[in-house]
Amino acid sequence: MKIVIIGGVAAGAKAASKIKRLLPDSSVQIYTDDTHVSYSSCGIPYYVEGNFEDYQSLLVRSVEEFKALGIDVYLQSKVIKILVPQNQVLVCTGDSAHLVDYDKLIIATGARPLLPKIDGIEKFNNVFTVRKIEDAINIRSKMLSSKRAVIVGSGYIGMEMLEAFAKNGLHVTVLEKNENIMSMFDSDISKLIMNRLVQYDSENYEFLTGEVVSEFVGEDSVMVVKTLSGKEIQADIVVICTGVVPNIEIANDAGITIGSTGAIKVNKLMQTSVENIYACGDCAEKRHIVSGKNVWIPLGSTANKEGRCAAMNAAGVFEQFEGVLGSAVSRCLNTTMAMTGLTEKQALLAGFSPISVIIDKSDRVGYMPNVGEITLKVVADKITGMLLGAQAIGSIGADKRINALTPALLSHMTVDEYSNNDLTYSPPYSPTIDPLINAMLALRSKLSK
């Protein structure tokens, strides 16, 4: 059995090692146009920040380590075509191209940064995206000689880069085209995130929302970032964090069905519309467990699970991946931001009748040292009482509450049922009544009206 995997960051790397364990006699080959394989893209902001010195810590498994497992990795080898009828891929390495046979093909091409349309954006030597190992090295190197940074976009990665730059003493301007930063959260929560961060340190960074970049001014390097509203911001380094798009072009060219979200359509076995071809990770569409709808939420933790599932089915072991909750967490300086399930806005779009509560509570008993505050928003459906999702920001205890909701979303639990939940209590870990239970009681009361 010959298994070819396109892409080797998270899903591809996981699929390769899983399939080799299941079918030790199979031939497993990873082709990637990247210069590295199996690395932690999510760790780049922490490398830039200086949490560890060697970028090689980001590398999970080297080409040699894959080789030792019996897996062949071909770097800088781009698959440019999938020839479905003859079960082959056309691989381009340097100036030459050659055909490779497969019995099973796993597409794990991931996603790539989405660049805003700004003249010459790709030519400047101080404008970066945050995705690959080279990005990590180049950003850190440039940052060390920079004083002023502009971050375009304020999603998870933008906020993590803000922390990295601020901790290294740069002045940072975050430009966000939406009305609020972190706009994957409901706007009430996004506003609180911004307030919290501004209160924490209003001197070393600023958020400019509703601002669209119109021009990068400079020769080889950007010197000034101009916005549509006329603002001009000096910059020694610019990082573009305006999101990613799935790499679906070769799948699309091969006639593989692309879902309505723009990512490759797969079933619960991670099979695409074409026999013997699987897709997993950031290039694949996902099913949202709460709404039952197709979504595209590209995250490393999901990529791992999907890679495993694709590998099992490709190896003939039946396995289903049920879908995602959209659970995510990110840190920016003093603020943990976490969510799971649907926001109120998403719930409305998905056809629910959402109601919600927002509560502010201590993360532990008030007399303990280092008490942190948590703002927790929980969303439920007015008609069924079913829990739909939650967002929490504040101290590090915020993500604990989000994780403690996830199984309830998996099993479509109601607010009533959750309000009986027995969470652990001790003064250093939570108030006697956990903020989650406070939120459930407040929701119950709202539901009963």
Added chain:
Amino acid sequence: MKIVIIGGVAAGAKAASKIKRLLPDSSVQIYTDDTHVSYSSCGIPYYVEGNFEDYQSLLVRSVEEFKALGIDVYLQSKVIKILVPQNQVLVCTGDSAHLVDYDKLIIATGARPLLPKIDGIEKFNNVFTVRKIEDAINIRSKMLSSKRAVIVGSGYIGMEMLEAFAKNGLHVTVLEKNENIMSMFDSDISKLIMNRLVQYDSENYEFLTGEVVSEFVGEDSVMVVKTLSGKEIQADIVVICTGVVPNIEIANDAGITIGSTGAIKVNKLMQTSVENIYACGDCAEKRHIVSGKNVWIPLGSTANKEGRCAAMNAAGVFEQFEGVLGSAVSRCLNTTMAMTGLTEKQALLAGFSPISVIIDKSDRVGYMPNVGEITLKVVADKITGMLLGAQAIGSIGADKRINALTPALLSHMTVDEYSNNDLTYSPPYSPTIDPLINAMLALRSKLSK
């Protein structure tokens, strides 16, 4: 409507304020033989440790504050008899006794320390239990002039007192009659807790297991603690943490049914066997949601929920308390110890066919600063695949994993179902694959054999 509540620490105080909110015109009276009302018993070790200076921080609500809410609190007023036929209680205050009428009676008498049978144990002025506000004040005062402490018993409170004394520079000897400390955990986990704590600091404290106290030597103060095996340990202060027993005597005398666990039997409405009499908190029996069996697990978080439920039903608002999971967390120095559901031993006794896995994992991605280690044991039923419980020890991230299992136990989720759970991921918060998911995958593989 006249509501009388016996006891006012956690369940009683909560019941009083809830009922007053529901029935503003009712008369609500709390009678307690204690010198304080509505306080955080769980906070005592942290007061002794010196996390805060004023013991009054332990007081949640004062008599005056209750008065302002329209609730009358009678301190040092012991209810010595419940006269069921005439709906009255006999209250003893100082030398006088008087009868008080009630329409609804809520018994929230709590629990009291269980003292080992040692000659003269109650007469020594340096032997303490950890329950009441006086205990907090007396222990802290005595500790400040002490160099050597003996703690008898190594449950949650014993371990918290170890932290408190060790942080104040005392040498501490913990005596435990069982083979392992923290014996509510499975023995494999208990052993790991002890190893971890001994490695952390082997000079300033020691654990002597399998040791039963035989004698306290001294006049007014204990000077030496002798054990059955012949050990003699010098002590300036002795703390007894050998567990608690429910205060059920007046209920029993009144003919109220006591359950097989020794605590007051209640239904899901917190009703006792006698009409118009409710019980809640540490004096009441609980139902374990995983096993469906009656248990007695006295915890402050449960007391709060039960107090609320009893108050609602007493006020005529239908409400059910489904039961407990036995979730608990405690900290001792560098070690978080948390559990939920059934241990493997409990699962066997409850009639399940338990299997389990133990895994050791980092609490975040390995390249991040301050990586902690977590040991996680998850128990499931071999026949149904149902999750039964988990125990986690290690860094502060341990309790996050335990809480993230609790809703799964509420809904009797299987290992298969949980292995799809979408937990939040980001390098400062968890590894790409959360330890919980690692444990589920290991359990799945064990279940499929």
